[in-house]
Amino acid sequence: MASRDLLKHFQGLTLDNVGTWPPAPRFALWLIIIIAFGVGGWFGLWSGQQEQLQQLQADEQKLKDEYKSKMQQAINLDELRKQREQVSQYVLTLEKQLPSKSEMDALLSDINQAGVGRGLDFELFKPGQTNVKEYYAELPIAIKLAGKYHDLGAFASDIANLPRIVTLNNLNLAAGKGGALTLDATAKTYRYLDAEEVAAQRKAKQQATKGPGK
Numbered sequence: 001m002a003s004r005d006l007l008k009h010f011q012g013l014t015l016d017n018v019g020t021w022p023p024a025p026r027f028a029l030w031l032i033i034i035i036a037f038g039v040g041g042w043f044g045l046w047s048g049q050q051e052q053l054q055q056l057q058a059d060e061q062k063l064k065d066e067y068k069s070k071m072q073q074a075i076n077l078d079e080l081r082k083q084r085e086q087v088s089q090y091v092l093t094l095e096k097q098l099p100s101k102s103e104m105d106a107l108l109s110d111i112n113q114a115g116v117g118r119g120l121d122f123e124l125f126k127p128g129q130t131n132v133k134e135y136y137a138e139l140p141i142a143i144k145l146a147g148k149y150h151d152l153g154a155f156a157s158d159i160a161n162l163p164r165i166v167t168l169n170n171l172n173l174a175a176g177k178g179g180a181l182t183l184d185a186t187a188k189t190y191r192y193l194d195a196e197e198v199a200a201q202r203k204a205k206q207q208a209t210k211g212p213g214k
Contacts (some may be wrong), residue, residue, distance in 0.1 A: 099164050099191045104139065107164050107189055111141065114158040120147035123182070132197060141187040146180050155183075165190050 099107050108127065115122055124144035131138040145152065152173070159166050169186045176182040193201065 099189075101137075101191060101194050104189070104191055107162075107166070108141070110162055110164070111143075111159065111166060111187060111189070114162070115143075115145050115155050118147065118151040118155045118158070120145040120151055120155055124184075132193065132201070134201065136190050136192055137197065139189050139191070141189070143183075143185055143187050145183045146176050147183075149181055152181060152183050159187065 112122065112125060122143065122145055124142055126142045128140040128142060131140070145155065147155075156168055159168060166187055166189045169188055170184075172184040174182045174184070
């Protein structure tokens with residue numbers, strides 16, 4: 001009977017006259033509204049927390065990737081520094097073997113002395129035109145020597161052992177007078193550019209980059 005009486009309170013109710021509803025239906029309606037708002041708010045809060053969690057996870061992965069990248073860069077930087085140091089040492093070694101412009105006369109004298117010291121006769125010793133390259137200058141020297149085979153070989157060895165870089169090119173060995181041999185060759189020596197030559201090279205590069213008529 002009590003349940004039937006309670007059901008009677010819910011019969012014939014419309015949303016147009018909520019204010020006139022009996023207490024029981026009105027209480028049930030407010031309870032439904034409160035539960036609905038509570039569930040909706042909980043889902044909204046949970047959804048927001050999920051999005052925040054996903055964003056934090058993405059930020060964490062981004063930081064990990066950046067850390068790995070920085071670590072790899074640091075490793076590569078150390079390796080590049082070592083390689084640069086090796087190159088610098090190699091360049092310094094080469095520079096020590098390249099005379100300056102003012103030291104070329106002394107080097108030519110060393111080449112001449114290497115032949116005289118082996119008892120060879122210089123029939124020709126003629127420095128050519130200096131050929132200026134990008135980082136160095138090349139000086140060819142036409143030489144012609146006469147002497148014994150072993151003395152010529154010793155001369156070539158002495159040239160190779162000079163503290164400066166000197167190469168023998170276009171070698172031509174022929175029989176000479178009195179059983180002697182004649183060696184025709186082009187000795188090439190190298191030197192580094194002085195300040196004026198470096199400036200001229202830079203100017204030439206700039207003009208080449210700009211093009212003619214600019």
